[in-house]
Amino acid sequence: KQEVTQIPAALSVPEGENLVLNCSFTDSAIYNLQWFRQDPGKGLTSLLLIQSSQREQTSGRLNASLDKSSGRSTLYIAASQPGDSATYLCAAPAEYGNKLVFGAGTILRVKS
């Protein structure tokens, strides 16, 4: 059964720092992994969908990597800003049923 774990559960950093959010998954027979952002009281916004063939995907200051062999994905945020403060969730495909399994998220706070 696919299980997704995110570490750390919460992170507080000063503005300008580079940071890494971690996501691990148990079923490595996946073709992609998605990262989402959720602001308080809002829905999820898709940030990056990284294919297993790509290994890395970039969007602005965000860079996501995927290593199927180790069952890990990382989301790198460069030069963090207070506006990056949100909950970040990763999601991997379930072992069957063509649906996503979500991690519990990392709550990020960037202090100005």
Added chain:
Amino acid sequence: NAGVTQTPKFRVLKTGQSMTLLCAQDMNHEYMYWYRQDPGMGLRLIHYSVGEGTTAKGEVPDGYNVSRLKKQNFLLGLESAAPSQTSVYFCASSYFGADTEAFFGQGTRLTVV
């Protein structure tokens, strides 16, 4: 382009009442999903649909029913609401399941008293 729209945004129900949550998407997506999000439990899949006229159970389907009569709409029903169904409900859609980008609605905050 509205994306995924959920109705209503907030609702308070009394125990035993029924209601229907509506999800509409205008992206011609095949797959639609209903999740609930609870503190400490994360996002859990209630039901999903792989196309018009189809539905399937997710992780926590008990107490809920769904229908997908039209491709763009996915309805979530609570026949007899219970306090344990107090939660934030999210609808999502994707073109072709877990291998394609998922788009979420803004959520419905439901309180059952």
